[in-house]
Every structure is written in structure tokens, then in C-alpha cells.
Amino acid sequence: MDDQQLRVQLLGTGTSTGVPVIGCDCEVCTSPDPRDSRLRCSCYIQIGNVSILIDAGPDFRAQALRAHIDSVDAVLITHHHFDHVVGLDDLRPFLFRNKVAIPCYASPETATVLERMFSYIFVDSDYPGVANLDLVRVDAPFHVEGRRELSDRVQVTPIPVLHGDLQIYGYRIGNFAYLTDTSAIPESSMDLLVGVEVLVLDGLRYESHTKHLTIPEAVELARQIGARQTYLVHLAHSIHHKRVDAELPDGVNLGYDGLKFSVRL
Numbered sequence: 001m002d003d004q005q006l007r008v009q010l011l012g013t014g015t016s017t018g019v020p021v022i023g024c025d026c027e028v029c030t031s032p033d034p035r036d037s038r039l040r041c042s043c044y045i046q047i048g049n050v051s052i053l054i055d056a057g058p059d060f061r062a063q064a065l066r067a068h069i070d071s072v073d074a075v076l077i078t079h080h081h082f083d084h085v086v087g088l089d090d091l092r093p094f095l096f097r098n099k100v101a102i103p104c105y106a107s108p109e110t111a112t113v114l115e116r117m118f119s120y121i122f123v124d125s126d127y128p129g130v131a132n133l134d135l136v137r138v139d140a141p142f143h144v145e146g147r148r149e150l151s152d153r154v155q156v157t158p159i160p161v162l163h164g165d166l167q168i169y170g171y172r173i174g175n176f177a178y179l180t181d182t183s184a185i186p187e188s189s190m191d192l193l194v195g196v197e198v199l200v201l202d203g204l205r206y207e208s209h210t211k212h213l214t215i216p217e218a219v220e221l222a223r224q225i226g227a228r229q230t231y232l233v234h235l236a237h238s239i240h241h242k243r244v245d246a247e248l249p250d251g252v253n254l255g256y257d258g259l260k261f262s263v264r265l
């Protein structure tokens with residue numbers, strides 16, 4: 001592949017409620033700093049002429065318009081929680097244009113729940129105008145291809161992580177890994193993260209939580225994984241960007257909506 005870079009954009013970095021939280025007048029929810037405004041977690045990746053979306057939550061439409069996204073070749077779903085999937089229907093404009101189904105990759109468990117949640121898309125899709133998405137169950141590395149002629153092929157590796165009692169997926173592409181909604185990483189998955197250069201990792205807040213890493217837990221895992229740069233996401237409204245970011249060790253920063261970076265493939 002001639003283009004050896006992944007161009008990554010964080011479309012959203014907030015916890016499930018988003019920040020500001022509806023009805024809250026705390027310091028962060030009323031902050032004038034745009035980095036304290038967080039839509040629900042999602043990430044857009046371009047490699048050569050292949051474009052990949054990770055998760056499509058309730059803010060997907062706004063995020064796609066804000067980031068001028070004009071193509072999605074594949075969707076990687078981390079898990080079936082509301083804040084990560086309810087925007088799937090908003091992929092329809094891409095389908096009108098492409099005329100080809102967009103593959104949505106998910107773990108077998110997540111795929112089964114998605115078939116229930118979106119039966120009108122994934123089970124009885126006879127209704128005209130319905131989003132034409134192909135649910136693909138994956139439990140090993142797979143390849144994503146663009147829909148243009150001479151399209152590049154990109155290998156994606158699912159990284160199983162724990163999200164409370166639930167096992168969900170993070171994903172690794174080249175030297176980039178994206179692990180949202182994580183409370184622990186099994187040893188076997190740590191092995192899959194060896195050599196990652198840029199990591200996106202859950203870091204909800206300082207107070208402990210059964211389904212998410214705290215900031216200190218995330219910092220410790222980032223140290224163990226050893227990426228040169230880690231960005232924390234799924235941030236709650238107790239996280240004041242400027243103050244918390246300044247306290248983090250070298251090579252660990254808070255992510256924020258709209259953050260763009262490049263990673264070697």
C-alpha cells in the first residue's frame with residue numbers, strides 16, 4: 001500500500017450521557033472550552049482510500065456533518081450499548097450514494113443483540129429505504145476493503161476487553177488501537193497490543209466504576225501497554241480538560257472531539 005499512514009479523527013470522546021449533561025450547571029458542563037464539550041464516543045479512520053468508522057452512536061449524524069465525512073466503507077462495532085450503536089440508521093445517506101451494503105463488523109454476541117435491536121435492518125430488510133447494512137460476525141483478524149476500484153485492503157484485529165461483566169471488542173489497525181468502554185484487559189489481549197504506537201483508551205473519571213477504567217487505572221494500563229501516545233476517552237463531566245490533562249504523565253493526554261492525528265500503519 002503506498003499510503004502508510006492511518007489518519008484518525010476522534011468524533012466523540014464523552015461518556016454515555018454526553019457532556020454537557022442535560023440540566024447540569026457544573027463547571028465542566030458550562031465550560032467555554034470546546035474541549036469540555038463531548039459527544040458520544042466514535043472514531044473515523046482513513047487509510048489510503050479506505051474509510052472506517054468505529055461505532056455509530058446517537059450523535060453520529062452531527063459528527064458526520066461536523067467532520068465532513070463523505071464515505072464509510074466499513075463500521076466496526078465495539079458493543080451494543082445505546083451510546084455506541086443507535087446512530088446506525090443514520091448511515092443511510094452513504095448507502096443511497098454507494099448502492100452497496102456497508103459491512104458492520106461485531107463480535108458474535110454483539111451481533112445477536114443488534115439483530116434484535118435493529119430487526120428491521122438486519123432481519124427483515126424488505127422495507128424500501130431501510131439502511132442496507134451487512135452484519136458480519138468476527139472473532140479473528142479480518143480485512144476491510146474500500147468500494148472504489150483498486151481499493152486498498154486493511155487488516156483489522158479485534159481486541160477482546162472486559163466492560164464490567166460483558167466482553168466487548170476494541171480494535172487494532174496497524175500501530176493504532178482503540179479501546180473504549182474498558183474495565184480490564186485480559187492477558188491474551190495485552191499480547192495483541194504489543195508494539196502499538198498510539199492508543200485510545202477508556203478513562204471515565206477519578207471515582208471507581210464497575211464498567212469503566214478510572215483515570216489512574218487507565219494511566220497504569222497505558223504504561224504497561226507502552227504506546228508512545230495514549231488518549232483517554234469516554235470522559236465524564238467531572239473531567240475538566242485543561243486541569244486534568246496537565247496532571248497526566250508524558251505520553252498520556254485526554255482526547256477531545258475533533259482531535260486528529262496520524263499513525264504509521
Ligand SMILES: [Zn+2]
Binds near residue numbers: 016084234
Ligand atoms: Zn459507552
Ligand SMILES: [Zn+2]
Binds near residue numbers: 079081
Ligand atoms: Zn458501554
